[in-house]
Amino acid sequence: MTILVTGATGFIGRHVCATLTSQQHHVVALLRDPTTQLPTLKQQIRQLGGDEHALSAVKGDLDETSLGLQGPLPALSAIVHLGARFAWQLAMAEARRTNVAGSLAVAELARQQQCRLVFISGFMLENHAHLARLGIDTQPGGKTEWPSVYTRAGGYEASKLEAAIRVREFARQHPLDMVEIQPATVSGHSQRGELDPQQPLYQLIANLHTGRLAMIPGSQCHWLPLVCVDGLAELIALACVDPQAPARLLALDPNTPSLGGLLQHCAAALGRKPPRHYMPIPLLRGLLRLPGLPRLMNTWPEALHFIQTTRFDTRASSDYMKQHGLVHPDTDGVLTLCVQHFLCCTQREH
Numbered sequence: 001m002t003i004l005v006t007g008a009t010g011f012i013g014r015h016v017c018a019t020l021t022s023q024q025h026h027v028v029a030l031l032r033d034p035t036t037q038l039p040t041l042k043q044q045i046r047q048l049g050g051d052e053h054a055l056s057a058v059k060g061d062l063d064e065t066s067l068g069l070q071g072p073l074p075a076l077s078a079i080v081h082l083g084a085r086f087a088w089q090l091a092m093a094e095a096r097r098t099n100v101a102g103s104l105a106v107a108e109l110a111r112q113q114q115c116r117l118v119f120i121s122g123f124m125l126e127n128h129a130h131l132a133r134l135g136i137d138t139q140p141g142g143k144t145e146w147p148s149v150y151t152r153a154g155g156y157e158a159s160k161l162e163a164a165i166r167v168r169e170f171a172r173q174h175p176l177d178m179v180e181i182q183p184a185t186v187s188g189h190s191q192r193g194e195l196d197p198q199q200p201l202y203q204l205i206a207n208l209h210t211g212r213l214a215m216i217p218g219s220q221c222h223w224l225p226l227v228c229v230d231g232l233a234e235l236i237a238l239a240c241v242d243p244q245a246p247a248r249l250l251a252l253d254p255n256t257p258s259l260g261g262l263l264q265h266c267a268a269a270l271g272r273k274p275p276r277h278y279m280p281i282p283l284l285r286g287l288l289r290l291p292g293l294p295r296l297m298n299t300w301p302e303a304l305h306f307i308q309t310t311r312f313d314t315r316a317s318s319d320y321m322k323q324h325g326l327v328h329p330d331t332d333g334v335l336t337l338c339v340q341h342f343l344c345c346t347q348r349e350h
């Protein structure tokens with residue numbers, strides 16, 4: 001199969017390219033600057049166990065009209081859309097341009113190619129109470145005041161939610177074969193613990209390491225649902241090729257410990273004392289309104305939405321994964337590896 005991947009250079013994208021090429025698929029990566037990005041990506045894919053020879057690139061940009069594609073593409077069997085601006089404090093216009101308009105341009109390309117779109121959204125789309133609180137109407141043709149959602153949720157999360165809802169609408173209006181994958185916060189590789197420094201879990205470990213996380217956000221019931229990057233990449237690869245793949249797959253390990261348990265485990269692996277006391281989220285959010293504090297604490301108010309008490313129904317996804325021999329690895333083991341990887345990175349920095 002020939003599969004186009006957007007966001008191929010990103011943390012998840014690299015693992016998806018490695019998995020797909022190791023399964024003998026040909027991957028075309030949509031890159032903003034193929035001349036400089038492709039050689040590095042090939043090297044990374046080789047290190048991750050993929051086949052660099054099965055990877056080529058095409059120049060494209062989610063911010064440009066029709067993705068800025070300059071020539072015809074080969075016939076595609078599927079498109080995996082991972083590309084996104086992933087950052088806190090994103091301005092609405094910027095987030096919308098890349099994450100919403102870019103996603104719709106990718107959906108249009110899948111329609112033109114008459115190929116499957118494997119669209120990567122996020123697990124918050126299954127937190128229906130949260131969506132209602134933000135004022136999002138998920139019904140087909142529903143009306144949502146998007147600018148106020150951006151104010152409440154911040155640019156990144158709001159644009160991911162808007163993109164998913166608009167792309168679903170596009171798929172309803174056009175004959176588009178789409179599988180939506182909804183990942184939880186991504187943890188490191190299940191065997192090696194690799195995790196990019198920009199990833200939220202890496203930041204949490206860094207905050208624990210530097211003593212900036214003196215209290216546990218939320219309560220004993222709060223958690224940050226996780227999924228390991230290689231398991232997610234395998235699920236995405238399966239969604240590209242399986243004609244029977246369900247229309248939506250929630251990629252979330254229901255056995256992720258509570259946030260307190262997670263921090264305790266990571267603190268032990270770091271050789272630090274774990275925080276013991278809880279700070280209610282509204283209080284923490286209030287504190288983070290003080291100028292300069294988010295940077296000082298390396299914690300942004302919009303990131304707090306992902307720490308929650310909601311439990312998710314993962315039965316359909318878990319059954320599908322089991323049917324295909326995919327299982328979530330032991331979370332504690334993955335967390336230990338992530339911490340070891342973090343310590344190696346910090347030692348290298350010094």
Ligand SMILES: NC(=O)c1ccc[n+]([C@@H]2O[C@H](COP(=O)([O-])OP(=O)(O)OC[C@H]3O[C@@H](n4cnc5c(N)ncnc54)[C@H](OP(=O)(O)O)[C@@H]3O)[C@@H](O)[C@H]2O)c1
Pocket residue numbers: 006007008009010011012013030031032033060061062063081082083084085086098120121122123160182183184185186196199200
């Ligand atoms: N990581 C998580 O915990 C998590 C959880 C749920 C969902 N997701 C979703 O999964 C996807 C991938 O996440 P990630 O963690 O792998 O992100 P990442 O490491 O930040 O990678 C983002 C990717 O998007 C590309 N990109 C950004 N702007 C672009 C543009 N204008 N045109 C073309 N490509 C552009 C980047 O390319 P450059 O190298 O050129 O910058 C990079 O390859 C995102 O859609 C994210 O919302 C992530």
